[in-house]
Amino acid sequence: MPGLLHLAAAVGRPDERDADALVAAVRLAERGGLDFVTFGDPAAPAGPGVLAALPAVAAATERVGLVPALPGGAGGATGSGGLTGSGGLTGSAGLTGSGGLTGSGGLTGPGWPDGVPGTGVGGVPGTGVPGTEVPETGVPEPGVLGTAVPEPGVPEVIGELDRVSRGRGGWWSDLAPRAAEGTATPEPVSDVRPVRVAGATGAPDAAARCADVLLVPASGPAQAAALRAELRALAAASGRDPDGLRVLASLLVDLDGEYAAERGHGGGGPRPTPRGPLYRGGPVDLAELIASWHAEGAVDGFHLTPVDPRRDLERLVNGTVALLQHRALFRTFYPGGTLRDHLGLARPRALT
Secondary structure, eight states: OOOOOOOEEOSSTTTOOOOOHHHHHHHHHHTTOOOOOEEEEEEEEEOOOHHHHHHHHHHSSSEEEEBBBBBOOOTTTTTSSSSSTTTTSTTOOOSSSSSSSSSSSSSSOOOTTTTTTTSSSOOOOOOOOTTSSOOOHHHHHOOOOOOOOOOOOOHHHHHHHHHHHOOOOOOEOOOOHHHHOOOOOOOOTTTTTEEEEEEEESSSHHHHHHOSSEEOOOHHHHHHHHHHHHHHHHHHHHTTTTGEEEEEEEEEEEESSSSTTTTTTGGGOOOTTTSSOOEEEEHHHHHHHEEEEEEETTSEEEEEEEESHHHHHIIIIIIIIHHHHTTTTSSSSOSSSHHHHHHHHOOOOOOO
């Protein structure tokens, strides 16, 4: 008999700049008991507006996990030119400071050019509201190099988020570029390593070695079950305990409701699209789909991306999730205080 479901959702848009709307959306997800919410994805990482709003989101919520997709260079989220590499998004103070997440700078430290967070001008005040002088690109000006290189694979921005938000942080990485370069290796772990969420397409072997939560696009339970079995086998072959992975089916959801009877939607299951499998129907039919896939043991849960963030997230939480809770398939309260608790993952031990 499968255990309880794990459920997560994408929140807002990658270029979201309405901090109040983002806070409201995450609070709604938390009221529904979702394991975590994601901001952006590796193809469209969380923009500067979302990153600047994270302090306010963390302060306004207590349990739900917060997992932004980070902008990175060709080497992935942590490679040279990426979020933590030379020339990356963070400087030596990272996402810290009196106006930022932790102590005396704004969104970033000295790696930013003058006139942006971390220099005392503009930026992120104590409320976490984005400043007006954050570059539109979200990266430093040419020639301004970051100086901090934290533990490999643990971006400083998310290390700080994880610390400040009491272990609720995580980050969504794209392992495919590094795997293509032959540099994807198991990363050192420590007591503060945040949960890593990764897409399992493109480099499934790297994802199975390095990630804690794997997102698989699947249009049916048989396909999802086959992908889950493959990833667990790859994890075991690399020396990992496959029970330490959580494999979630990744679906786009359009909960308009008027298409529930259309062939290939609603009770008929998701339809393949260029963006990934799309479910189109009502909240009740989506609850039935999730329950049936879970009963077959196809996946450990679902990561759902609303087509219309404002409309579909509310219908997802107050409709689909409420029905799953009523059927005792999803929890009605958080049993722990960290994202690892929500996912049932053991805290990694530091390597010596």
